[in-house]
Amino acid sequence: MAKATDLLANLQDINRQEVQANLAEERKNFTYKIVVLDDDPTGVQTVHGVSVYTDWTKESIEQGFREDKSIFFLLTNSRSFTAKETTEVHQDIARRVHEVSQQEGIPYVIISRGDSTLRGHYPLETVTMKNTIESISDVSFDGEIIIPFFKEGGRITINNVHYVQYGEELVPAGETEFAKDRTFGYKSSHLGEWVEEKTNGEYTKEGTTYIRLEDLRSLNVSGIKEQLMGVTNFNKVVVNAVDYVDVEVFVTAFIQAMKEGKTFICRSAAALTKVIGGIADKPLLTRDELITEETTNGGLVAVGSHVQKTTEQLYALLDSGLVTPVEFDVHLVLDDEKFQEEVARVRTTCEELITAGKSVVYYTRRERLDLGEGRAEEELKLSVKISDAVTSIVHDLKVKPKYIIAKGGITSSSIGTVGLSVKRAEVSGQVAPGIPVWKTGDESKFPHTSYVVFPGNVGTKDTLKEVVEVLEGK
Known part of the structure; x- marks a missing residue:
């Protein structure tokens, strides 16, 4: 060091x-x-x-x-x-x-x-x-x-x-x-x-x-x-x-x-x-550039990444009171019926809050699922099932949020490609250093929406909160 x-x-x-x-x-x-x-x-x-x-x-x-x-x-x-x-x-x-x-x-x-x-x-x-x-x-x-x-x-x-x-x-x-x-x-x-x-x-x-x-x-x-x-x-x-x-x-x-x-x-x-690529510097995006449609709906933040930095950023966001938390108990993946009920609960809760004009963060339970020695392959299969469930919440959402943030590389990829059905997006720029924003295409589930692709390992502990503050106009 x-x-x-x-x-x-x-x-x-x-x-x-x-x-x-x-x-x-x-x-x-x-x-x-x-x-x-x-x-x-x-x-x-x-x-x-x-x-x-x-x-x-x-x-x-x-x-x-x-x-x-x-x-x-x-x-x-x-x-x-x-x-x-x-x-x-x-x-x-x-x-x-x-x-x-x-x-x-x-x-x-x-x-x-x-x-x-x-x-x-x-x-x-x-x-x-x-x-x-x-x-x-x-x-x-x-x-x-x-x-x-x-x-x-x-x-x-x-x-x-x-x-x-x-x-x-x-x-x-x-x-x-x-x-x-x-x-x-x-x-x-x-x-x-x-x-x-x-x-x-x-x-x-x-x-x-x-x-x-x-x-x-x-x-x-x-x-x-x-x-x-x-x-x-x-x-x-x-x-x-x-x-x-x-x-x-x-x-x-x-x-x-x-x-x-x-x-x-x-x-x-x-x-x-x-x-x-010869790409010139550009100032960080403002709220007016990010929220281009009039809506009374709240925004949506999805947190799947488990790196330490993500967890610190999530807790700082939760402490801020900017969004309503919905914890997704992914350990229920061990019981199919209970897991499907949990996925439905998280999605419908998010829909109700967004429709009521409240921004929401849904996040996977922070403790890692550990099945013990010699069960790595089984754990991997369950982690894929969890990732698919996190994505399905956006895919099946019945209300359009005013913005969407996905935290973590794999989470943001799955939500972008499967959850939002994006085939081609244009990169609008960055909302904070190293944090890009896609503008979704005509073919996507929610066209022309600002989709913040937030890496798991970028920023300080307050960066996620600060990005939400920009999008909320705080």
């Missing part, structure tokens, strides 16, 4: 206007379509005015390629998939993206947008896409860019070590609760060691290329480009970054290398997508 001020003390200042002007010039004749595969819906947490497609049919991918914007997102939600499902989905997407690229005559670069705290199906997703595309074409991938920097969430990389910020403290990622994830756990905080750990030694710490902060801050674009030109055999490139300007310098060199014929896949958090 270290103080943020200590680690950042000796960083060289940089003229960001000059950096952005150089990048804008480089992007002018950069004709690649940027296809972002998002493993949960929070990957749009830095962008606005872009499309998110919630399926990966050829038609959706064609639509993305034909848009004027240089970037679009495909929401895979693969963090909730098994390894087998993840492989199949990424094979399908890789084939279709390459096919549409050939059909439309537009080159592409794929970004696998993963978690800024290093959880997810890595390296399975990027390896699957690499192998699939190479098997159906003459494309050969030189390397993979790894850049988990996400400023809004306090995730920074210094001296090749990835940190998560807690107040003024920087904690190496491998020492956080995220590294203890049951499915995607890891030990290493040094990203070269993390690569070695995750690839079981196939790619090594020594074989990794490191883009140093010193080179980024001294605007050594030509030197960074030369590093990229030397990458072969799908070796890894770790990018250090503590601010957006570091990513902007890197992307300038990255585009130059691609223009000279280098081919990469990227594994990144949400910062890279904003920079390479």
Whole structure:
């Protein structure tokens, strides 16, 4: 653990206007379509005015390629998939993206947008896409860019070590609760060691290329480009970054290398997508931008995530009195009849409150369901059943809330795609740093509604309460 001020003390200042002007010039004749595969819906947490497609049919991918914007997102939600499902989905997407690229005559670069705290199906997703595309074409991938920097969430990389910020403290990622994830756990905080750990030694710490902060801050674009030109055999490139300007310098060199014929896949958090997509800063959304229809109905908040930060934020919201609480006793999942009665009770209670003009939060009971040793598979099946029930409450809702907030990546994905039946949404922007808002499409259950996709692990303990205050006009 270290103080943020200590680690950042000796960083060289940089003229960001000059950096952005150089990048804008480089992007002018950069004709690649940027296809972002998002493993949960929070990957749009830095962008606005872009499309998110919630399926990966050829038609959706064609639509993305034909848009004027240089970037679009495909929401895979693969963090909730098994390894087998993840492989199949990424094979399908890789084939279709390459096919549409050939059909439309537009080159592409794929970004696998993963978690800024290093959880997810890595390296399975990027390896699957690499192998699939190479098997159906003459494309050969030189390397993979790894850049988990996400400023809004306090995730920074210094001296090749990835940190998560807690107040003024920087904690190496491998020492956080995220590294203890049951499915995607890891030990290493040094990203070269993390690569070695995750690839079981196939790619090594020594074989990794490191883009140093010193080179980024001294605007050594030509030197960074030369590093990229030397990458072969799908070796890894770790990018250090503590601010957006570091990513902007890197992307300038990255585009130059691609223009000279280098081919990469990227594994990144949400910062890279904003920079390479040329998306300008935008002020946080106001209530007038978020609530565009006159209604006397209340709003709806759904909380499924169980990470510690979510629970702290939920309790702060409950203490505020801004919303009426409805606890969903998911432990009743062990008794089918009682569970169905509980789901119906939660939904009808929410409907009555929303119709009466009261905003409501329904949330899963905070204690985890633990069946004991040796029953992990059974627990997983029950957790899927619980997740489906949380989603069904929105799917079956008979009244339109004035806004909807879903807390947690998997929760927000399921509610967006299944509960609200969204096929394509436009990202309006952010309601708080790192917290995106979709405007739902015509086809959705509640068209043109502001849908706040609230990551489980973003913000302070008061951020959920503050977002509700914005939406309630408090």
